[in-house]
Amino acid sequence: MLVWERPEPPERPAPAPLSRERIVRAAIRLADANGLDAVSLRKVAAALDVGPMRLYGYIATKEELLDLMLDAVHAEIRPVGGNWREVLRSLAETTRRTAHQHEWLADLLGGRPQLGPNTLAGGEAVLAAMDGVDLDTVVPAVAAVNAYVVGAVRREITEQRAERSSGMDKRQWQTTYGPYLERTFATGRFPALATVVRDGPHLDADETFLAGLEFLLDGIEARISN
Structure with missing residues (x-):
């Protein structure tokens, strides 16, 4: 029987009361502080x-x-939201916000x-928000949004971890590696990359995420409108 359907043991007030909720909240506090x-x-x-051994009456394995x-x-x-686009945008934004509040979530998303x-x-x-849209569109549309969020969130969290590990923030990284890129671009071997780095928009993480999400939602809307 899956853990969602398996009843909890009877309460034992002493020496310390337990429940699945208390166990899970304790595990989340540990993960928030120090990762999975x-x-x-x-x-x-x-x-x-x-x-x-007391925990095994409530949870059988670490996977549970x-x-x-x-x-x-x-x-x-x-x-x-009031329509499918608002709901899908809300799904993406709240998933991303939750992952940044619980960084370990990025390691489990998409499993x-x-x-x-x-x-x-x-x-x-x-x-429910996509009621009325044909299922041949709904299923891949929702999957595409979820895939975008998982990929974006994992990239952001990975970059944050790398920044903490290296001890360099974005400005320090640019100071360290900028001269190398300038020398490399001066060879003329990478003109497209040089143009993007020098002249392209320099969006922060929030702007990058929202811009990509809007591109994706525009594509879904175009498909639905056809």
């Missing part, structure tokens, strides 16, 4: 000041714990299908 490597049933039990964590943060992803109640509620909201 900080999460194990043993470490979560220690954070709750209980023995590891990760599924529950992922669904718990999906409660923060609530796509809303196997999630079947938790919060995840299903978000999917229902998106599909």
Whole structure:
């Protein structure tokens, strides 16, 4: 029986009350602080000041714990809007915002299908907003938005981690590697790249994400209008 349908053990008020919700919240706090490597049933039990064996009555494996964590943060992803375009934009923006609040989420997005109640509620909201659009368009359109968000979020989180690891922010990186690029572009071997770097728009992460999202939504709208 899947964890979503398996009943919890009866409450035990002493020495420390437990529930799946308390276990999941403790795991999320650990992951928010130190990433998914900080999460194990043993470490979560220690954070709750209980023995590891007590957790097995509620959660059988670490994979179940990760599924529950992922669904718990999906409660923060609530796509809303008055039409399909607004709802898909809201889905993308709230997913991205949630991933930046819970950086470990980027490591789990795009994995196997999630079947938790919060995840299903978000999917229902998106599909309900696209009622009236033929399913041959709905399915790949929603998949395209999800794929765009997963790719963008993972790139942003990876860049943030690399920045922290290197100790260099964007300005320091440009100062370090800018002269090399100028020398390379001066050879004339990469004229298109040189033009983009020197004359192209220099968008920040928010602007880049929203611009790409609008391109994608424009394409979906064109398909629906045909």
